[in-house]
Amino acid sequence: MKNQVLIGCSSFNNRFWKGVFYPDNLSQSKWFEFYYQHFNTYEFNGSFYKFPTVRIFQNWYNKTPENFIFSVKAPKEITHLKKFSDCEDRIKEFYNVCETGLKEKLGCILFQFPPSYHFTAEKLQNIINNLDLSFKNVVEFRHESWWNEEVWKAFRNHNITFCSVSHPQLPSTIFTDFPLIFIRLHGTPKMFYSSYSPEELLYIKDAIISKSAFLYFNNTASEAGILNALELKHMLE
Template sequence: MPQPNWFAHYASVFDTVEINASFYSWPTIANVQAWRRQPGGKGVVYTVKDCELITHVKKFKGTKTLIRDFGIIADILGEQIGCFLFQLPPSYRYTKARLAAIVSQLDPKRRKALEFRNKSWWNEEVYRALRNAGIIFCSCSGPRLPDELVRTADEVYVRLHGRERWYHHNYSDEELLKWASRIRGSGAKRAWIYFNNDYDAHAPDNAKTLHRMLAPFRLKRMAPRPT
């Protein structure tokens, strides 16, 4: 189909999209307004990945003002804002000081998810701190990371990158059923689930399959769109 129709087609199938361009380049107000104006995109909920300046360059050192300024995106998107996702690099290991620095800088008024790429963050100290702060622990399906769903808030967040190779995996029905069972059993009010881009473009089919597996659960438990 013509490229201008791509997003409308996407929006006819899925409820939400995760914006990753914002990780590489700080979005302007015009950028964010353009997301809202995309043809066929009315009602689509945008989750926005915070800029690497915060997570990879400064690594949460003195970034409270940057995080606050980035949060203006939510004011522009209004009811179409989903989560703010903070992804940390694999080299960033857990310490109590780092955990405290992260939690102290995140605005409790915003819906936030933290994605760690180092398995040292899968521990009870982290879970407890995020629960107390109302921050979502991002469960991450990826090589050398714990294959489990962690819930630290009323909502869960899952990113599926590929079990054995990053961005190069076609999830089987058995693997997706396992995630569907975990999500249903979590008791979460809402689940944010995203498949990463992969080299062979399996993500759309995998997402549709998991979407279908969760359909009965969605009809029973789906909450109103976030405000």
């Protein structure tokens, strides 16, 4: 992936999109097929709630076009329950399942930590120690204490991407000096619902132009996410 911007959403099975994105007469079973005709990437979030299997990912691999790319979110068992403590084997198993099932369609591996997970130097080192650095690793924090130079320097040194987030309670910095740009747009001021204005999308476009970037709209509790994704895609064409 060289200077390519991939735009997608964090869900697709969305009744709010019927008549807005999905044609009214399109069967729900055909929604993902319609989605991948318009977008070249998808952020797979189901793995956050249930540990995935190779067979599940093989099914997704087989149903998508040749150049389609998945980013996959790590299970909450790893990031929220165990918080990277005593789960080295589980992390390795997760990497293996992703790689075996999705093969060359595997994009980034996203590790999202909860708001209760505050910065310490020990936690930072533990994250680095547990990641397989041969993958495109992206780490998303939900506590502002992680927005500091010690974290950024350590991530850059280990080829780890610090996730840029649009979130009501977090800094909206778009980080462009990591291995790649990875932006998750959750909706602000109302998380999961709010739409982004053309001016906000234009700002994002200008920040990522001529760079390698993944952008996922997670403001999908309404029609906002798909409309924003289509608008930004159009801006970049």
